[in-house]
Amino acid sequence: MVKGLYTAYTGMVNSQHRLDVVSNNLANATTTGFKKEGCTTQSFDSVYGIKVKDLTVGHLNQNIGTLSLGAKIGETYRNWDQGSFITTDNTYDFALSGKGFFNISFTNKAGETSTMYTRDGAFQMNSEGYLVTKDGDYVLGQNGPIQLPTNIDELTVETTGEIYADGVYIDTFQLTDFEDYNYLEMYGENLFRAVEGATETDTVTAAVNQGYKEASNINVVSEMVEMITIAREYESGQKVINAIDEMLGKTVTISEL
Numbered sequence: 001m002v003k004g005l006y007t008a009y010t011g012m013v014n015s016q017h018r019l020d021v022v023s024n025n026l027a028n029a030t031t032t033g034f035k036k037e038g039c040t041t042q043s044f045d046s047v048y049g050i051k052v053k054d055l056t057v058g059h060l061n062q063n064i065g066t067l068s069l070g071a072k073i074g075e076t077y078r079n080w081d082q083g084s085f086i087t088t089d090n091t092y093d094f095a096l097s098g099k100g101f102f103n104i105s106f107t108n109k110a111g112e113t114s115t116m117y118t119r120d121g122a123f124q125m126n127s128e129g130y131l132v133t134k135d136g137d138y139v140l141g142q143n144g145p146i147q148l149p150t151n152i153d154e155l156t157v158e159t160t161g162e163i164y165a166d167g168v169y170i171d172t173f174q175l176t177d178f179e180d181y182n183y184l185e186m187y188g189e190n191l192f193r194a195v196e197g198a199t200e201t202d203t204v205t206a207a208v209n210q211g212y213k214e215a216s217n218i219n220v221v222s223e224m225v226e227m228i229t230i231a232r233e234y235e236s237g238q239k240v241i242n243a244i245d246e247m248l249g250k251t252v253t254i255s256e257l
Helices: 002-027 220-256
Strands: 037-043 047-051 062-067 071-078 085-087 094-097 101-107 113-118 138-141 155-157 162-165 168-172 184-188 191-194 207-210 212-214
Touching: 002 037, 002 071, 002 220, 085 094, 094 101, 101 191, 138 168, 155 207
Parallel strands: 094 212
Antiparallel strands: 037 071, 047 062, 085 212, 094 207, 101 113, 101 138, 113 191, 155 162, 162 168, 184 191
């Protein structure tokens, strides 16, 4: 009976974690370039239930089958499918079609600078002419941070990433792709960072589309349905705990008579 309480509890903890992931997806449904997260559920390793001090089998302890110890949180994974394009006609909005990431020179609060990666191409030009993210971090080209003339009339970007200001070549977007996205982790601010073991590919197939933004790849309806399903599973765990609690209460009452 106590094992039943524990099993129900592990199921509820797992449901809570899944609900957190779904809630985060819904909160970022309108975030440019956001990629959906999901999580898996695993079971604890089963153990053998054993009869002890059973006089019918002599001095041997006899196996009576396996016992499940409930569920545990498995891996969290990310869906890297491309989101749909939103037309903005904004000169500094860019969307990548295909596999690849923009390179961002990111500076943290400690003043440390490193290269981060993003699918969010909603950029802008600062007062010095540098192309930056909405948080002010520099967008990298093949020659370093991309700097544009501050008095340009027309900015044109080819699908291959070449940038032209009033017909004059400026730089080319530095795009990067990886062989295995499992070596990318979410840093925050819609940025990813490569962890130890990440390997860059020799070529990048992504094409740059000016005047567009890539929407998140989240289906709001599916996420809402998943949230309802998780809530019902959580309620089932509560009912199991309540039922066992009532049984234990009756057992204690009877034993006191």
